[in-house]
Amino acid sequence: MKNIFVVFLFVLLLMACEKSETIDPETYSCSFNFTDNSANHPKAQQYQATVNEIVSKGTVGIMMSVYHPNSGQWLGAAGKADINNNIAMQPCMTSRMGSTIKMFTATVTMLLYQEHKINLDEKISNYLKASYIHKIRNAETATIRQLLQHSSGIYNYIQNPKFQTASMNDLKREWRAGDLLPYAYHQPAYFAAGTDVRYSNTNYILLGLLIEQIEGQPLHEVFEKRIFNPLGMTKSLFAAKNPVPNNIARGYIDLYSNFKIIESTYFSGWDYYTADGGLISNPYDMSLFFRKLINGEIISQPLLNEMLTWKTPKEQDADFFPIAYGLGIFKMTTAKGDVYFHSGDAIGYYANMMYIPSSKSVIVYAVNSNYGKLDEWVSTKKAIEKILESTWE
Template structure:
């Protein structure tokens, strides 16, 4: 019954909205629904497939949080470690010396962001005066925020912050002894069996990868190659497949990546964002009636929309990957409508 409802709802929503991407839903270890829609390459009319790679934008912050927690378990770091002590105060002259790893993980550090979502709404506008093709390493982002003043004192409120995750990535590089993207690919993706996922440059994408598209109201389009950094990093921009993303949830929840205690800490609602939404370490947490409804990650960039979640009450995981700027949210709503109806029966 659930499987039939899911397939019908997803198909109906995909057709109504012109969805371009892939969808995979599993209940336990069994696939409940899957589908692929639209084109990975519009010019060549190459269709999306279930195993197509898509950018996942800020959905990658979970990978960064896992990497940091691994270093904590190795004794190289602590959640209350002072970040500026480990990096270099001279590089961040106006940053508070009281900022901890926990503050960065929970978006409560108060540092300035290079893309402040409270005051900015066009990510692509960042690259009008900055060559996006030069942003290939974490250190390349530093001139965009490192000398700006603090927005508020650490721990006083939640403020979603990409720059904070850049700093976390720099900690991983310094203490992990390798480039951030190599660390994630070796210690997280490989450990979960995510063989098709990685951090790829837009000017050297591997096969079976979807181009990201900005689609205008008249149906014309451009790719997103001039609208996002050329290579992803600690604040977002990995490429994943839908099956690989569910392997990530399986690895995390099955304690393949972290100990049970550290896994629970990562999934703890550390800070309240708004209404039902809380934030753990790199993961959003939705509560309903005092219970955890879902753990989820999302990502939006020009030409990218991404949602993935685990629903503990039903043991269901879902991943929706889209190579348009919008689309994943509506499909996720269709999935949740089915799951909620089953819970009410």
């Protein structure tokens, strides 16, 4: 889901002075640990044309995975991973996936529930220290399930103008949960817990603290142990382990809405250490995760059914598809049919992972440029419709 930022002119001037690094092209060398037959896929040309067109509209680089049970998987890329060093984007590279981590956070929470370590219908305040809870309205009464479903009514810290100002004044600052939660302190709740749904990153910061407390390990170790290693997600890591890997695709932003992009690789420090963001991955790994989750290979089918129990917001975004909220997953109603999804962005990055229940297909794409005029072709309703039109079976 889209993070909300206010852009200040004096910050833009500072950002414009940022210099790109000289990086050895060998640093970006990558491959898959399996034979990739994408070139022989029956729709390889069609899918490649789709990513090529997105780049032609101004996107710096894109990776995409298209999986259909009947025709198999196609992996492709277009554009640049690094403009300064003239590095072409490859499908085996990694990028920031932003809030898509929330589906992983929800899945780990469901695993703890499956193991009887927590109860989804107990209050989060029964598990976390009062210092995390008592200054956040609704946090003392909201349940774990309500946090997962964004039905807690808890204020979204990212929407606090004071946070936006602080973040923009120090774009390379690395934030921890204890730095971010105060921006939700004493802010009005959106509604009484359980009465509506509204997206809030604060919910998932609290869930991340819950996971760390129950498991007795930092989040990056929990995700490795619970998700990445068992599923063979060799290109994935939680940013806290290595916030800016040398081989990550460079990020770019169109702040002036004129296609004069600025590199922003180091500007997502609020997103490294908390469970509302911080995933570094690529479309293949994310497609693998989504397929195994939906197939009941990570959590049991009854618990998956709970994740896919939908709650519709009282107000919808007129500029997007009608959506419904599950537990760490969303459903959008498109002209072609329902799509389960979670998107995410950071400064200079956007990703979207989509599952089509009618065909059991998974489409995942990630770009290393956003904001301004770039968003029109990667994250809007029109952009998603075009991608679904070219990949739907």
